[in-house]
Amino acid sequence: MPETNIPYVIRAYRPSALKEALMKMYLIRKFxxxxxxxxxxxxxxxxxxxxxGQEASAxxxxxxxxxxxxxTSTHRGHGHCIAKGADxxxxxxxxxxxxxxxxxxxxxxMHIADPSKGNLGANGIVGGGFPIAVGAALSAKKLGTxxxxxCFFGDGAGNEGAFHESLNIAAIWKLPVVxxxxxxxxxxxxxxxxxxxVKRIADRATSYSMPGAIVDGNDFNAVTEAVDASVxxxxxxxxxxxxxxxxxxxxxxxxxxxxxxxxxxxxTQWMERDPIPRFADLLIAHKVITRKAVRDLxxxxxxxxxxxxxxxxxxxxPRVEEATKYVYAERVPA
Amino acid sequence: xxxxGTPEVRELSYAEAIREALDIALDRDDRVFLMGEDIGVYGxxxxxxxxxxxxxxxxRVMDTPISELGGAGVAVGAAMTGMKPIFEFQFAxxxxxxxxxxxxxxxxxxxxxxxxxxxxxxxxxxxxxxxxAAAQHSQSIEAWLGHVPGLKVVQPSxxxxxxxxxxxxxEDSDPVMIFEHKILYKMKGHVPAGYYTTPIGKAAVxxxxxxxxxVATSVMVWRAIxxxxxxxxxxxxxxxxxxxxxxPMDRETVLESVRxxxxxxxxxxxVKTLGVGAEVSAMVAESDAFDFLDAPIVRLGGADSPIPYNxxxxxAVVPQVSDIxxxxxxxxxxxx
Numbered sequence: 001m002p003e004t005n006i007p008y009v010i011r012a013y014r015p016s017a018l019k020e021a022l023m024k025m026y027l028i029r030k031f032x033x034x035x036x037x038x039x040x041x042x043x044x045x046x047x048x049x050x051x052x053g054q055e056a057s058a059x060x061x062x063x064x065x066x067x068x069x070x071x072t073s074t075h076r077g078h079g080h081c082i083a084k085g086a087d088x089x090x091x092x093x094x095x096x097x098x099x100x101x102x103x104x105x106x107x108x109x110m111h112i113a114d115p116s117k118g119n120l121g122a123n124g125i126v127g128g129g130f131p132i133a134v135g136a137a138l139s140a141k142k143l144g145t146x147x148x149x150x151c152f153f154g155d156g157a158g159n160e161g162a163f164h165e166s167l168n169i170a171a172i173w174k175l176p177v178v179x180x181x182x183x184x185x186x187x188x189x190x191x192x193x194x195x196x197x198v199k200r201i202a203d204r205a206t207s208y209s210m211p212g213a214i215v216d217g218n219d220f221n222a223v224t225e226a227v228d229a230s231v232x233x234x235x236x237x238x239x240x241x242x243x244x245x246x247x248x249x250x251x252x253x254x255x256x257x258x259x260x261x262x263x264x265x266x267x268t269q270w271m272e273r274d275p276i277p278r279f280a281d282l283l284i285a286h287k288v289i290t291r292k293a294v295r296d297l298x299x300x301x302x303x304x305x306x307x308x309x310x311x312x313x314x315x316x317x318p319r320v321e322e323a324t325k326y327v328y329a330e331r332v333p334a
Numbered sequence: 335x336x337x338x339g340t341p342e343v344r345e346l347s348y349a350e351a352i353r354e355a356l357d358i359a360l361d362r363d364d365r366v367f368l369m370g371e372d373i374g375v376y377g378x379x380x381x382x383x384x385x386x387x388x389x390x391x392x393x394r395v396m397d398t399p400i401s402e403l404g405g406a407g408v409a410v411g412a413a414m415t416g417m418k419p420i421f422e423f424q425f426a427x428x429x430x431x432x433x434x435x436x437x438x439x440x441x442x443x444x445x446x447x448x449x450x451x452x453x454x455x456x457x458x459x460x461x462x463x464x465x466x467a468a469a470q471h472s473q474s475i476e477a478w479l480g481h482v483p484g485l486k487v488v489q490p491s492x493x494x495x496x497x498x499x500x501x502x503x504x505e506d507s508d509p510v511m512i513f514e515h516k517i518l519y520k521m522k523g524h525v526p527a528g529y530y531t532t533p534i535g536k537a538a539v540x541x542x543x544x545x546x547x548x549v550a551t552s553v554m555v556w557r558a559i560x561x562x563x564x565x566x567x568x569x570x571x572x573x574x575x576x577x578x579x580x581x582p583m584d585r586e587t588v589l590e591s592v593r594x595x596x597x598x599x600x601x602x603x604x605v606k607t608l609g610v611g612a613e614v615s616a617m618v619a620e621s622d623a624f625d626f627l628d629a630p631i632v633r634l635g636g637a638d639s640p641i642p643y644n645x646x647x648x649x650a651v652v653p654q655v656s657d658i659x660x661x662x663x664x665x666x667x668x669x670x
Contacts, residue, residue, distance in 0.1 A: 070415065102447070106448050107447055120411075128435075131411055135417075135419075136415045139416050142365075169404050325449070327483050
């Protein structure tokens with residue numbers, strides 16, 4: 001087979017890294033399913049935004065990152081956390097509002113962060129992460145760490161003012177940040193056609209003099225190839241860039257979604273483009289893994305998730321007397 | 335000859351005192367840098383940063399585009415990742431454009447993330463009326479931010495504190511918002527040389543008195559002192575407490591003063607309704623100091639109105655010395 005016909009990820013990554021990536025995608029899927037089930041069982045009292053169907057963009061984007069590199073995430077951020085190496089038990093514990101959770105039960109689904117892994121946090125405000133990501137990139141430039149920041153955002157966030165201000169600042173100061181748009185077609189119920197003047201969000205990169213690319217966000221190989229190029233561009237001090245990953249969320253926006261703005265046919269069509277079997281098939285075709293080993297990975301992921309839920313369920317609640325702890329570095333008398 | 339270790343004391347303006355603090359901070363700590371609109375060669379809209387860019391360079395005295403949300407948010411992100419940025423709003427009013435990053439991100443990050451991050455950002459807000467700049471360049475919005483848990487909010491009234499509070503803010507692990515009154519920028523006062531900090535959350539008694547407590551903030555401290563001097567000639571001995579910090583608020587100093595004098599006037603430029611004076615009044619009313627009150631509490635605050643342009647109208651909507659005098663005489667029955 002000629003070298004050029006071999007997919008990028010097969011050329012660029014060791015089999016162990018690719019198997020780990022597939023494992024992370026399964027972990028995300030099982031995490032989200034476990035979260036959904038826990039919600040049904042009344043173990044979670046808040047809402048949640050599931051990323052089922054968007055696993056390739058989360059994991060693919062983080063392939064070239066180390067723990068020194070940063071990410072900012074979104075309200076639909078469980079996948080990004082897992083891709084950046086979060087502990088699943090602590091994630092579930094946060095979900096269940098437990099003291100052992102990433103935010104000691106103070107944050108919940110929309111605020112999971114793990115600074116030790118470079119994860120600066122999901123965000124409950126659409127577009128809240130843009131300037132924070134640019135600030136993290138400014139720190140990296142000033143401190144000379146060589147770190148890159150990936151700023152995940154959705155198609156809806158591209159219409160926030162923070163998007164435009166932040167891309168402009170990143171460009172004029174040539175900062176090492178990659179803006180990864182997970183375009184899943186809808187901001188809650190409003191389609192990108194109805195909300196966004198440009199057909200391609202990546203076209204907006206031109207306005208800020210940065211490279212922009214569009215990829216099939218359900219194709220792990222395509223996402224990784226594009227984002228890796230952007231990360232390399234940032235590390236080479238060439239500045240920011242934007243990658244738009246076209247994807248789809250197979251579940252509703254949140255638990256309140258009655259799915260009245262899209263058709264069953266549309267959802268079914270996207271289910272056929274599920275990123276996980278597509279990536280598994282790619283790895284099997286290139287003999288990175290056997291079909292039996294894929295099934296074993298999936299089973300192992302399910303087991304890990306079950307253990308994580310068990311850990312979270314058995315964890316203690318935060319103490320009510322400490323409800324306002326962490327508002328300030330030192331507690332200020334009320 | 336001065337004894338060794340005695341700090342040299344000079345006269346500096348409020349703006350010069352802040353600039354000296356910024357200069358010292360930039361010298362002391364590589365992580366400190368300044369961001370803001372036209373703070374470089376222009377020197378800032380109020381010449382607070384002045385020529386700092388010439389000494390420290392454009393990488394540390396960074397002009398931002400006119401992007402308050404983006405600029406403030408970049409400062410927040412940099413603070414979360416190891417730097418100590420000081421962000422200057424050109425006018426406090428423009429903070430409305432950045433409120434998302436201030437109130438939802440900077441203020442909440444530590445709590446929301448279970449103590450795993452700090453946001454040691456410092457933001458500076460030139461605020462207040464008296465310059466004929468009208469409704470969108472004259473507001474006193476400290477109570478907006480004072481209402482947000484997670485922020486610290488200070489209002490220096492003298493050059494010495496302006497310098498000391500900037501340096502204290504940089505020592506703090508939490509976001510500190512510094513409200514600087516625009517008509518104080520040119521005011522001169524004694525400022526110790528070198529490095530020192532003014533404690534955040536600690537009020538200062540500017541004048542001691544026995545008959546009446548005037549709790550004031552920012553420029554109102556000066557109006558309160560002027561009024562107190564006139565009142566002294568009439569036999570009314572007023573104590574002036576400069577709050578300095580509205581979050582956290584120095585409860586003990588205020589209560590102690592009220593226990594002593596038995597009368598309280600709160601003077602502040604921000605809108606009276608739901609403002610700093612309401613908090614001070616409630617703090618006293620809810621405490622044992624209430625039992626020491628000989629008269630109802632009086633609040634003198636800004637009118638429920640935007641700041642008007644016409645100079646007479648502009649004065650009419652914020653407390654003046656004459657308003658304090660009227661209130662004090664009324665409260666004391668003109669005599670003690």
